[in-house]
Amino acid sequence: MDGTERSRFARKAIRVAEAQRLLLARVRPLAAETVPLAASYGRRLAADVAADRPVPHFARSGMDGYAVRHEDAAAASPQQPAALRVVGDVPAGRVWPHPLAPGTAVRIMTGAAVPEGATAVVMLEQTEELERGARVLIKQPPAAGQHIAPVGDEIAAGQRLIASGARIGPGQAALLATFGCAAVCVYSRPRVGIFATGSELLPVEAELAPGRIRNSNGPMLAAQVERAGGVPVWLGILPDDAAEAQARIAAALAHTDLVVTTGGVSVGDYDAMASLFRQGLAQGRAGRGAGLLGGQPQEGSGIGMGSMLSEPADKSDAEPLCATLFNKLALRPGSPTSAAIAGRKLIVGLSGNPGACFVGFELLVRPLLLRMQGAAEPLPRTFRAALTDDFVKGSPHDRYLRAKLELDDGIVRVRPLGFAKSGMMVSIQDADALAVIPAGSRGAAQGELVEVIPLAYGEP
Amino acid sequence: MDGTERSRFARKAIRVAEAQRLLLARVRPLAAETVPLAASYGRRLAADVAADRPVPHFARSGMDGYAVRHEDAAAASPQQPAALRVVGDVPAGRVWPHPLAPGTAVRIMTGAAVPEGATAVVMLEQTEELERGARVLIKQPPAAGQHIAPVGDEIAAGQRLIASGARIGPGQAALLATFGCAAVCVYSRPRVGIFATGSELLPVEAELAPGRIRNSNGPMLAAQVERAGGVPVWLGILPDDAAEAQARIAAALAHTDLVVTTGGVSVGDYDAMASLFRQGLAQGRAGRGAGLLGGQPQEGSGIGMGSMLSEPADKSDAEPLCATLFNKLALRPGSPTSAAIAGRKLIVGLSGNPGACFVGFELLVRPLLLRMQGAAEPLPRTFRAALTDDFVKGSPHDRYLRAKLELDDGIVRVRPLGFAKSGMMVSIQDADALAVIPAGSRGAAQGELVEVIPLAYGEP
Numbered sequence: 034m035d036g037t038e039r040s041r042f043a044r045k046a047i048r049v050a051e052a053q054r055l056l057l058a059r060v061r062p063l064a065a066e067t068v069p070l071a072a073s074y075g076r077r078l079a080a081d082v083a084a085d086r087p088v089p090h091f092a093r094s095g096m097d098g099y100a101v102r103h104e105d106a107a108a109a110s111p112q113q114p115a116a117l118r119v120v121g122d123v124p125a126g127r128v129w130p131h132p133l134a135p136g137t138a139v140r141i142m143t144g145a146a147v148p149e150g151a152t153a154v155v156m157l158e159q160t161e162e163l164e165r166g167a168r169v170l171i172k173q174p175p176a177a178g179q180h181i182a183p184v185g186d187e188i189a190a191g192q193r194l195i196a197s198g199a200r201i202g203p204g205q206a207a208l209l210a211t212f213g214c215a216a217v218c219v220y221s222r223p224r225v226g227i228f229a230t231g232s233e234l235l236p237v238e239a240e241l242a243p244g245r246i247r248n249s250n251g252p253m254l255a256a257q258v259e260r261a262g263g264v265p266v267w268l269g270i271l272p273d274d275a276a277e278a279q280a281r282i283a284a285a286l287a288h289t290d291l292v293v294t295t296g297g298v299s300v301g302d303y304d305a306m307a308s309l310f311r312q313g314l315a316q317g318r319a320g321r322g323a324g325l326l327g328g329q330p331q332e333g334s335g336i337g338m339g340s341m342l343s344e345p346a347d348k349s350d351a352e353p354l355c356a357t358l359f360n361k362l363a364l365r366p367g368s369p370t371s372a373a374i375a376g377r378k379l380i381v382g383l384s385g386n387p388g389a390c391f392v393g394f395e396l397l398v399r400p401l402l403l404r405m406q407g408a409a410e411p412l413p414r415t416f417r418a419a420l421t422d423d424f425v426k427g428s429p430h431d432r433y434l435r436a437k438l439e440l441d442d443g444i445v446r447v448r449p450l451g452f453a454k455s456g457m458m459v460s461i462q463d464a465d466a467l468a469v470i471p472a473g474s475r476g477a478a479q480g481e482l483v484e485v486i487p488l489a490y491g492e493p
Numbered sequence: 494m495d496g497t498e499r500s501r502f503a504r505k506a507i508r509v510a511e512a513q514r515l516l517l518a519r520v521r522p523l524a525a526e527t528v529p530l531a532a533s534y535g536r537r538l539a540a541d542v543a544a545d546r547p548v549p550h551f552a553r554s555g556m557d558g559y560a561v562r563h564e565d566a567a568a569a570s571p572q573q574p575a576a577l578r579v580v581g582d583v584p585a586g587r588v589w590p591h592p593l594a595p596g597t598a599v600r601i602m603t604g605a606a607v608p609e610g611a612t613a614v615v616m617l618e619q620t621e622e623l624e625r626g627a628r629v630l631i632k633q634p635p636a637a638g639q640h641i642a643p644v645g646d647e648i649a650a651g652q653r654l655i656a657s658g659a660r661i662g663p664g665q666a667a668l669l670a671t672f673g674c675a676a677v678c679v680y681s682r683p684r685v686g687i688f689a690t691g692s693e694l695l696p697v698e699a700e701l702a703p704g705r706i707r708n709s710n711g712p713m714l715a716a717q718v719e720r721a722g723g724v725p726v727w728l729g730i731l732p733d734d735a736a737e738a739q740a741r742i743a744a745a746l747a748h749t750d751l752v753v754t755t756g757g758v759s760v761g762d763y764d765a766m767a768s769l770f771r772q773g774l775a776q777g778r779a780g781r782g783a784g785l786l787g788g789q790p791q792e793g794s795g796i797g798m799g800s801m802l803s804e805p806a807d808k809s810d811a812e813p814l815c816a817t818l819f820n821k822l823a824l825r826p827g828s829p830t831s832a833a834i835a836g837r838k839l840i841v842g843l844s845g846n847p848g849a850c851f852v853g854f855e856l857l858v859r860p861l862l863l864r865m866q867g868a869a870e871p872l873p874r875t876f877r878a879a880l881t882d883d884f885v886k887g888s889p890h891d892r893y894l895r896a897k898l899e900l901d902d903g904i905v906r907v908r909p910l911g912f913a914k915s916g917m918m919v920s921i922q923d924a925d926a927l928a929v930i931p932a933g934s935r936g937a938a939q940g941e942l943v944e945v946i947p948l949a950y951g952e953p
Contacts, residue, residue, distance in 0.1 A: 049559070070697060070712055071727060074719045075666055082852065088918070089685035126693030128704040143759060144693050144845070146704035194919055202720065204922025207713035207847055209704070211918065215698035233586030233604050237530060239677035244551055244588040244606035246671070249569065252530055259534045260662065267531065273584070297555065385604070387667055416901040438900075441876040443942050445905040457647055457655055458548070458671065464665025482903050487674055 044361035046368065049396055049431065051097045052482045053412060055358050056372060056402060059379055062198075062407040063221040063290060065464060070209055077406040078221035082195040082205075085212055087185030088277040091146040096180040099138040099160055099169050100129075100151035106466040114170040116163065116341040123148065138169055147181050149239040152165070156182035198407035200262070223263045225398075226280065226289035230271040230297035230306055231385055245401050250295040250390045254383075261402040271297070277390070280311070283431075284358075286378045290405060293398055296385025298360070298369040305383045310371035355380070363430045363472075367393045387458045388451065392467060394434050394490055416481040418447040420468065428472040435464035438485070447485050464488060494755040504821035504826065509856055511893065513872060515818050516832060516857060520837055521680040522658075522867040523750060526615075530669055533723060534662045536679035537866040542655040542665075545672060551588075551606040556640040559590075559598040559620055559629055560611035574630040576623065583608065598629050607641050614640035616720070639799030658867035660722070673872070683723040683865040686749035687714050688767055690731040690757035710755040710850045714843075717854045718753075720860040731757070735905065737767040742769070746838045750865060755857055756845025758820070758829040766842045770820040770831035779825055815840070823932075825892045827853045847918045848911065852893050852927060855948055877942040878907040880928065887934040893926035898945070907945050924948060 047055075094100065105199040106115035117138035123129045128137050129148035134252070137154075139148050147154065153175035159168040185248035194208050201209070201217070209217055218490030232247045235241065248270060255265035268285050271278040271294070277336070278297075285292050297306035355375035359384075362370045371382035379401065403411035421439065428434075434449040447468045451460030469484040470477050477483055507515075508529045525539035554560065558581070566575035572681070575600035589599050589608035598615075599608050614633035621630040648654070652667050661669070661677070669677055694708045695701065707729060717724035728745050731738040738757075745752050757766035815835035820842075822830045827849030831842035839861065843853040863871035869923065881899065887891075895911040907928045911920030929944040930937050937943055 044842070045640060052819060069723075071715060074716050086701070087707070091702060110547060124693075125691055126705055139761075144691065144706070160743055161581065188919060191582075193512045201716070202922060203713045203716040203851060204920070204924065206716040207709040207851075207918055210697045210709040210712040213697060213699070213701070231585055233584075233605065236675075237673060238669045239673070241546070241550060241673070246549070246604070247673055249670040252670040253663045256534050256661070256663040256666040257533060265531075308531075315623070364543065389661060391667075400750060407605055408528060419903040440878065440898075440900075443879040444904055445900045445903055446818075458664075458667055459652075462655065462662060463581070464664065479724075484512040 034209070034449075042467075043361075044369075045361050046363040046430070047319045047365045048454065049433075051358055052370075052372070052397060053400055056379060056381070056397060056403055057411060059358075059374060059377075060291075060401050060404045062462070063223060063405050065218050065227040066221050066484045067216045067218050070206065070215050070217050073209070073217040073219060073226055074206070076142045076201050076217070077262065077408060078195060078197050078199050078201065078205070079218045079220045081197050082208060082214065084192045084194060086189045087190045088186060088188035089182055089186060090209065092124075092184060093182045093186075094141045094145050094154045094180060095157045095182055096154050098140075098154050098156045098158075099144050099171070099415065100133065100141045100147050100154050101123050101138045101171065102133060102135060102151060103153035103175045105138075106155075107181055109171045109174050111172045114161070114172045116168050116170055119167055119169050122347065137172075137307045140166070140169075142431055142484075150379045152181075156378065158182065158362065164412045169466055172418055191208050196409060198409045200408075201265075215323045219407070223290040223402050224265045224266050224288070225258045225402065226266045226282075226285040226292040227251055227258070228268050228271045228285070228292065229274075229385075230279075230402040232273050232292060234270045236270070248382075250385065250387055253387065253391060253461070254293060254295060254394060257391070257399070258402065260404050261399045263402045268292075271305065273305055275308045279309055280464050282380060282487050283375070286375055286380070289378075291378060291398070291401060293312060293394070294385060295383045295390045298371050298382045298384060306371065307369065309355070310357050310373055310382050315448075317348055340471060356455070363426050364396075365430050367433075387461065388435060391461050391464070392435065395467065395486070396433065413486050415484050415486050416445075418466075418468070418485045419475055420481050420483055421446045421448040423476065423479045424449055426471055427476045428470070429472055430474050432470040433486075434468045434470060435461060436468040436485070437463050437467045438466050438487075445485075447483065475477065503808040504829075505819075506821040506823040506890070507819050508823045509893075512819055512822055512830075512832070512857060512861055516715045516839060516841070516861055517871060519818075519834060519837075520861050520864050522752075523865050525678050525685060526681050527676045527678050530666065530675050533669070533677040533679060534666070536661050536677070537868060538655060538657050538659050538661065538665070538724065539678045539680045539867055541653055541657050542668060542672065542674065543708070544648045544650055544652045544654060547650045548648035549644060549646060550640055550673065552644060553602045553642040553893060554583075554603055554605050554607050554614045554640060554694065555642055555644075556614050556616045557602050558614050558616045558640065559631070560593065560601045560614050561594060561598045561606050561631065561635060561720060561902050562611060563637045564592060565596055565598075565635050566615075569634050570632045571632045574621070574626050574632045574788055576630055579626055579629050579916075597822050600626070600629075610636050616640065616895070635881075638743070640878040656869060660867045662867075673790070676731060680865070681825035682860050683750040684748070685709055685718045685727050685862065686726045686728050686742075686745040687718070687773045687882050688731045688738075688745070688752065688754045689845075690733075690738065692733050694730050694756075696730070708848055709727055710845065713847065713851060714753060714772075719849070721859045722866050723751075723862045728752075732763065733765055735768045738765045739769055742749070743835070746835055746840070749838075751838060751858070751861060752840045752845060753854070754840065755843045756849050758842045758844060765907075766831070767820070767829065770817050770833055770841075770842050811865060823890045824856075825888050825890050827893075829892065830857065832857070847921065848895060851921050851924070852887065852895065855927065855946070873948075875929075875944050875946050876905075878905045878926075878928070878945045880937055880943055881906045881908040881939065882938045883939045884909055884928075884930055884935065885936045887936045888930070891932050892930040893946075894926040894928045895920060895928060897923050898926050898927045898947075902933050905945075907943065 125144035133150035165473040258265040358372040360371040401412040467486040564941035569575040593610035718725040816833040818830040860871040928945040
């Protein structure tokens with residue numbers, strides 16, 4: 034290596050948790066917007082939902098049967114049933130206009146409002162009609178309050194029902210409907226610009242050529258963005274020319290909430306992104322494009338990150354409008370994963386290796402998208418599961434293995450996937466978790482409990 | 494009860510597995526359509542995807558470094574490094590046009606095609622440049638094949654990669670892109686008509702009135718349909734009038750793949766759906782609307798279901814165009830859950846109770862939507878987990894409790910939710926599983942292993 038090359042390796046690695054903290058500190062929930070309830074599935078609420086009245090808001094019959102005054106049948110038995118005069122009929126949705134007089138009953142359906150004065154409902158199956166429904170026989174003494182849900186039985190007025198930031202699924206939709214939220218206030222979906230880098234890359238629709246491969250990380254990241262609730266904006270393959278790449282990224286930041294790149298962050302000769310994350314946007318190797326962003330001066334160096342700028346900007350140039358947050362992580366795979374801040378927006382540079390790109394997105398980008406959508410806890414809740422197999426490969430850094438959960442017989446196991454070279458990309462489709470093998474020389478043994486990060490299921 | 498009423502209760506209950514079998518036997522995957530890869534997230538493939546060539550399709554460098562003939566540095570050591578002449582430079586995407594001559598090396602980047610004749614790649618970090626890159630020192634003998642992925646190392650030509658019916662997520666998108674599938678053949682999304690019944694129901698946007706509640710099951714079902722990959726088509730609140738209700742259902746069947754109703758399947762006086770499921774469409778209580786469907790005669794009674802038609806159609810009328818598949822299930826909650834077949838389409842009548850409606854959808858409707866989208870296994874794979882609490886309420890029928898999974902310390906537990914009256918609807922949002930308490934008088938004890946049905950996560 035010569036001196037220039039050596040500087041490529043002079044990166045300070047930070048841990049994943051620190052990288053998450055640095056990134057999350059830079060994002061806030063996006064603006065709220067109002068959408069029809071019918072179009073709100075999967076969106077995240079921008080306000081708490083509380084009960085503006087009790088549920089039920091009237092004493093409600095829990096059965097099809099007869100509303101009675103329970104004391105009128107207190108002495109009833111199969112041998113000596115109580116005979117009550119049926120004075121009317123309350124389908125669900127109707128309200129019986131009179132108080133229930135002693136000795137009378139009202140036929141009532143499930144969900145209907147119990148008449149004033151009635152203290153019990155007797156199931157249809159436990160009654161017998163007389164005189165074509167003009168009278169009814171009650172054969173057992175009903176308990177006071179039987180089959181009547183009093184006002185507020187299910188939900189008290191004022192009760193908080195859904196927290197802001199919650200994702201709208203079936204249960205949330207039912208509550209929103211119950212409380213009349215035909216229009217729902219939700220956070221905007223983050224628009225995520227996606228670039229791939231690498232002169233070997235071809236568009237998906239292209240014929241293969243010698244030495245070339247199709248861009249697969251771009252579509253993979255787009256799917257990960259969708260799964261996390263964002264809107265993927267595919268922006269194409271970046272050229273090797275650092276200045277041109279940076280100009281395109283700067284342009285993209287103007288119409289997206291976040292830019293994610295894949296590839297070019299390593300130590301190779303053509304790793305344009307590495308140059309950006311080492312030197313800052315508008316301070317790239319070619320020296321062109323200063324002031325591209327036109328935004329306010331970045332505030333990155335004000336939070337103790339200066340030490341990560343391994344090559345501080347030349348003070349004779351304009352202030353860099355982009356500052357490195359980190360350009361090395363203490364993890365495998367994906368150690369050159371990088372991030373920078375430009376104006377108020379983040380650029381996350383993921384590895385070009387498909388497995389590392391996948392893992393890097395889930396660890397670093399998904400939490401940002403959740404925070405932008407108001408999620409109270411953007412980081413997944415981890416847990417411990419037993420390894421299905423020995424994982425013998427130790428590492429000086431924590432290793433994040435794509436893995437599959439196996440649940441049965443009261444046990445949760447985690448099976449590492451695709452850590453063999455063969456089938457690395459094929460196994461991404463099966464990963465529903467990451468298993469964390471801590472740094473150390475020995476790996477982990479079958480049956481050992483390891484930390485598990487559940488991946489982006491539908492409803493976190 | 495009088496005789497007419499008694500007949501409402503004369504239903505034969507079938508078990509959930511039998512109901513699922515009956516329903517699934519009636520549906521086939523829908524037509525396939527082609528969508529752009531970028532619009533395919535969450536869709537299900539209508540054909541297997543296999544590798545049309547190996548990956549990599551050229552011998553690929555796994556590192557940034559130098560491609561060498563390993564025997565040229567077989568005697569290298571830090572003290573006596575091998576000096577090789579650097580004859581060129583292969584960025585990723587380029588192909589070195591000449592065979593590598595003895596004593597020479599080519600600078601090569603990760604992902605680039607290894608030159609013909611090269612047998613190892615030496616990492617940049619383990620080399621030293623001389624004469625401004627004209628020569629390179631190798632300090633350790635490289636192993637043959639080191640850092641070179643041979644053709645087919647990751648995927649063999651012809652290997653099956655994704656099965657038809659699989660849901661397209663990040664891993665599938667990466668594979669589709671790798672093999673050039675810019676347009677993806679997927680099954681159509683099933684259109685699910687949704688009706689609610691009950692004269693107590695108000696539209697979500699309406700002001701509450703005495704005795705009335707807003708329709709919450711409709712929006713809940715719409716979200717469940719979306720979660721299962723279908724397209725919800727909200728069709729409104731059905732009137733109590735059986736003939737009118739049936740006419741609207743018949744009209745809906747013409748432009749949907751499946752109709753789901755909620756409410757009206759119980760034994761109440763106004764349970765229009767119960768009448769339909771007892772008597773068949775066009776044979777409703779009012780006697781109107783015969784021949785509404787205009788389709789081919791149904792084949793429902795040809796599969797041994799005759800015994801479930803508790804009131805056989807009057808032979809003096811037209812043949813019923815809808816036949817009951819079942820109108821009672823041996824489960825709680827939701828025993829009056831019903832289904833009928835009309836032409837080649839199904840009508841599933843779910844309970845109006847929110848919890849029972851939710852459970853009924855997941856048990857019966859979701860599998861139909863998955864089958865329509867080509868899923869190989871439309872029923873969820875169940876497993877066993879330890880109950881967090883005693884569940885003391887025995888039942889003569891299997892009980893399907895909404896529940897939440899708790900994973901930690903290598904153990905999977907399942908916590909029943911909302912089986913108390915209070916908070917029944919509120920707890921639906923937390924349910925990520927159903928716990929099955931088998932029929933019997935004793936319930937189940939804390940720590941006991943019970944069957945768990947995982948609910949519709951994002952990527953089944």
